[in-house]
Amino acid sequence: MRQDMEGGAAVEFGYRLTAADFREALWARARRSSAGRVQTFLAPLISLVAVVATLVFTGTRLTVGIITLVLGAAVISWGVVRRTRAMAHGMADFMEPYGQTRMVADDHGAVLTGEQASSTVEWTVFKEYLETPRIFVLLGNDRAVAFAVLPKRGARDGADVERLRAILDRNLKRR
Numbered sequence: 001m002r003q004d005m006e007g008g009a010a011v012e013f014g015y016r017l018t019a020a021d022f023r024e025a026l027w028a029r030a031r032r033s034s035a036g037r038v039q040t041f042l043a044p045l046i047s048l049v050a051v052v053a054t055l056v057f058t059g060t061r062l063t064v065g066i067i068t069l070v071l072g073a074a075v076i077s078w079g080v081v082r083r084t085r086a087m088a089h090g091m092a093d094f095m096e097p098y099g100q101t102r103m104v105a106d107d108h109g110a111v112l113t114g115e116q117a118s119s120t121v122e123w124t125v126f127k128e129y130l131e132t133p134r135i136f137v138l139l140g141n142d143r144a145v146a147f148a149v150l151p152k153r154g155a156r157d158g159a160d161v162e163r164l165r166a167i168l169d170r171n172l173k174r175r
Contacts, residue, residue, distance in 0.1 A: 010106035011163040015154030017095045022088035025137040025149045030084075032130050032175050033139060040084070044076040103150065105167055121148070123171035130175040136168065139175070 029036035051072045055065040098114030105111075109122035125146050126138040134153070140146025155161045168174070 010104050011160050011167065012156075013103045013105075013150060013154030013160065013164070014100065015103070015151045016100050017092060017098070017149060017151065019085075019088045019092040021135055021149050021151050022091040023085060024132055024135055025147070026084050026088055028130055028132050028135075028137055029139065029147075033128075035139075040080060044080055047076050048073060101154075103154065105164060107167060107170060126172055128173040128175045129168050131165070136164065138168075138172065 026036075026040075030040035031037075048069070051069060054060075055068060060068070097116045098112065099116065101112055101114045103110055103112050107123075109120060109125075111120045112118060125140065126148070127141045127146075129136055129138045131137070134151065136150040136152070138146070138148040138150070150164070152161050155164070
């Protein structure tokens with residue numbers, strides 16, 4: 001692998017992606033990106049507005065309206081959580097052919113080598129990244145499908161996490 005621009009060696013991680021990694025990434029994206037907020041909260045918001053409009057236009061008593069609204073919000077929230085879990089499991093299933101993955105990153109991009117599949121991605125595919133205590137999440141622009149999860153547990157030590165963060169900071173906008 002090439003040397004990064006500051007003369008250091010490329011950083012290497014080894015991991016197997018899980019549904020929990022994707023679930024954490026989806027929630028982080030939902031909180032910190034406009035596309036994530038729209039995807040996660042637009043349908044529930046529209047549903048609650050529809051419930052309120054129905055209650056107002058049908059002349060429902062206030063107590064029945066409040067109970068209906070609370071129950072509606074609970075059901076809609078449960079649906080968002082279920083949908084996020086289902087998406088995370090679908091993503092994990094899609095990545096299963098990679099199995100145990102070796103990721104080597106430098107200032108040009110990352111090479112991922114799995115048990116049955118491999119890929120090379122340049123940083124230009126992504127616009128920005130965000131970080132949680134356990135993972136890095138790489139995001140394309142708001143309309144792009146580009147999305148990658150890099151678990152910190154794949155680093156050999158804390159210095160590798162710092163080196164990857166430095167590479168990401170030089171090549172992507174931190175959100």
